[in-house]
Amino acid sequence: xxxxxxxxxxxxxxxxxxxxxxxxxxxxxxxxxxxxxxxxxxxxxxxxxxxxxxxxxxxxxxxxxxxxxxxxxxxxxxxxxxxxxxxxxxxxxxxxxxxxxxxxxxxxxxxxxxxxxxxxxxxxxxxxxxxxxxxxxxxxxxxxxxxxxxxxxxxxxxxxxxxxxxxxxxxxxxxxxxxxxxxxxxxxxxxxxxxxxxxxxxxxxxxxxxxxxxxxxxxxx
Numbered sequence: 001x002x003x004x005x006x007x008x009x010x011x012x013x014x015x016x017x018x019x020x021x022x023x024x025x026x027x028x029x030x031x032x033x034x035x036x037x038x039x040x041x042x043x044x045x046x047x048x049x050x051x052x053x054x055x056x057x058x059x060x061x062x063x064x065x066x067x068x069x070x071x072x073x074x075x076x077x078x079x080x081x082x083x084x085x086x087x088x089x090x091x092x093x094x095x096x097x098x099x100x101x102x103x104x105x106x107x108x109x110x111x112x113x114x115x116x117x118x119x120x121x122x123x124x125x126x127x128x129x130x131x132x133x134x135x136x137x138x139x140x141x142x143x144x145x146x147x148x149x150x151x152x153x154x155x156x157x158x159x160x161x162x163x164x165x166x167x168x169x170x171x172x173x174x175x176x177x178x179x180x181x182x183x184x185x186x187x188x189x190x191x192x193x194x195x196x197x198x199x200x201x202x203x204x205x206x207x208x209x210x211x212x213x214x215x216x217x218x219x220x221x
Contacts, residue, residue, distance in 0.1 A: 003211055005203050008043040010196045014081060017048040017068055024155050027089040032151040038090035040206060044195055047080035052146050072146040072156040082164030084195035087157040102145055105158050108205035109143045112198055118188050131183055140183035162195045
C-alpha cells in the first residue's frame with residue numbers, strides 16, 4: 001500500500017483555506033469509495049482563523065476578524081504563512097484506531113523536531129505536540145492536531161509552527177487552553193526555519209509510521 005503526497009503550495013504559493021477544504025472533501029469521498037489512493041496534502045495557508053466543533057463564543061477574536069467554522073474536532077486556532085499544514089486523506093485500518101492515528105501523527109512530528117534539537121512531549125488529555133515548561137516558561141504548543149473521520153477516512157490534520165508569527169494567537173484563546181503558550185521551531189532555535197525546510201523529513205516520517213500499521217487502501221470492515 002502506498003500513500004501519495006501532494007504539495008499544494010509552500011513558500012510564496014499560499015493556499016486559501018476554503019479551496020483546500022473543498023479539495024479535501026472531494027478526495028475524501030474518492031478515497032472512501034476506493035477510487036483514489038490515500039493521500040497526504042502538504043501546504044501553507046493564507047492567514048485564517050478556523051473554529052472546530054467545540055469552539056465557545058468567548059474564544060473567538062474580539063476584533064471582528066472573520067472565522068471559518070469547520071467540521072473537525074478541537075476548538076479555535078490560526079493558520080497562515082510559515083506554518084506547515086498536513087492533511088492526510090487516508091483510510092484507517094481499524095475504525096477504532098483513532099487514538100493510534102493521532103498519536104502517530106504526533107510521533108512523526110516529534111521525531112523531526114528531535115532531529116532539530118527541540119525536545120517535545122505528548123500531554124495526556126491535550127492533542128498536539130508540546131515543548132515542556134521549565135518552571136519559568138509554560139508548556140508551549142508547537143504543533144496542533146484536529147481531525148475528522150467519516151466512513152473510516154480521515155480529513156484535516158496537523159499544523160506545525162515553523163516560522164510563522166505568533167501574534168495572531170494573542171487575539172484568541174488558542175484551542176481553548178488558557179494555562180499554556182504557543183511557540184514555533186524558529187522561536188525555539190533562534191533562527192529561521194521555514195515549512196519547506198522540514199517538509200521532506202515530515203513526509204518521510206509520515207510515510208514510515210503510517211504505512212502500513214495505521215492506514216490501509218482496502219475497505220474498512
